[in-house]
Amino acid sequence: MVMELPDNRLWNVEExxxxxxxxxxxxxxxxxxxxxxxxxxxxxxxxxxxARVRAWVDSDEAAA
Incomplete structure (x- = not known):
């Protein structure tokens, strides 16, 4: 299943x-x-x- 993830609103937990x-x-x-x-x-x-989730993924914190 492929989910469309909108960037124009906050994501819920499932997204x-x-x-x-x-x-x-x-x-x-x-x-x-x-x-x-x-x-x-x-x-x-x-x-x-x-945007903050993507930034977190790109940060060192996500790798820890």
Missing amino acids: TAYFLGVPVKTLYQWKWTGEGPPVRKVGRHLRYNP
């Missing part, structure tokens, strides 16, 4: 997990431990800025 190739549960674990790409809560939902 971010798809982009990174990790399970959704991993994103929640990273949030809990303070690891992973920058995330913000909007209401009770986690949202990711696509």
